[in-house]
Amino acid sequence: MSETYDFLFKFLVIGSAGTGKSCLLHQFIENKFKQDSNHTIGVEFGSRVVNVGGKTVKLQIWDTAGQERFRSVTRSYYRGAAGALLVYDITSRETYNALTNWLTDARTLASPNIVIILCGNKKDLDADREVTFLEASRFAQENELMFLETSALTGENVEEGFLKCARTILNKIDSGELDPERMGSGIQYGDASLRQLRQPRGSTAQNKQQCSC
Numbered sequence: 001m002s003e004t005y006d007f008l009f010k011f012l013v014i015g016s017a018g019t020g021k022s023c024l025l026h027q028f029i030e031n032k033f034k035q036d037s038n039h040t041i042g043v044e045f046g047s048r049v050v051n052v053g054g055k056t057v058k059l060q061i062w063d064t065a066g067q068e069r070f071r072s073v074t075r076s077y078y079r080g081a082a083g084a085l086l087v088y089d090i091t092s093r094e095t096y097n098a099l100t101n102w103l104t105d106a107r108t109l110a111s112p113n114i115v116i117i118l119c120g121n122k123k124d125l126d127a128d129r130e131v132t133f134l135e136a137s138r139f140a141q142e143n144e145l146m147f148l149e150t151s152a153l154t155g156e157n158v159e160e161g162f163l164k165c166a167r168t169i170l171n172k173i174d175s176g177e178l179d180p181e182r183m184g185s186g187i188q189y190g191d192a193s194l195r196q197l198r199q200p201r202g203s204t205a206q207n208k209q210q211c212s213c
Ligand SMILES: Nc1nc2c(ncn2[C@@H]2O[C@H](COP(=O)(O)OP(=O)(O)OP(=O)(O)O)[C@@H](O)[C@H]2O)c(=O)[nH]1
Pocket: 015, 016, 017, 018, 019, 020, 021, 022, 023, 024, 034, 035, 036, 037, 038, 039, 040, 041, 064, 065, 066, 067, 121, 122, 123, 124, 125, 150, 151, 152, 153, 154
């Protein structure tokens, strides 16, 4: 059965190694925690169709390796991404300190307009926390990011993270702030919206047949 959707958005999941990027993607796609997750080599890929604000959106998600030695490979996937989950681990200040570098990469290599949601993952490990919610939310505000704390283990806020990002992109399309037709926007029209785009014009084949002139 072929999938119909209004839009396709290209998403990235970026952040330091071991922060839980692959587990977040797995939880979002499979609805369960990925046991025995290994370091990602290069990039992995997943997709899911979601409903956001009455629109059907296919999210095409690239899960990138956090390890430095894969950086040149992963960077080549940034181009034309519409949205990103920028992930740190709330129990590791080191992963939080690296956020500025990841952010610079995303905005320079993907697009300055990329919509980014900051995810403080491993929310379930609150006893081992090294970064407070308040500190991270200030960082998010200063850098114009949305922000959530997530747990790929329990599933808390995982779906919300992806959907919030998709909803913001849709709002920006509606307001004209993002143009899906711009090259490298990371947004494509799907079958459903193409059909809508073709139909209402007065010059469709059907209308011509019905025209009495
Ligand atoms: N407690 C807890 N552990 C998690 C969570 N998410 C991931 N983990 C664990 O953290 C480790 C790293 O998870 P991955 O998803 O492989 O991390 P990654 O960011 O994809 O790592 P790279 O591929 O090397 O960039 C694994 O041992 C996971 O079991 C979470 O929300 N809570």
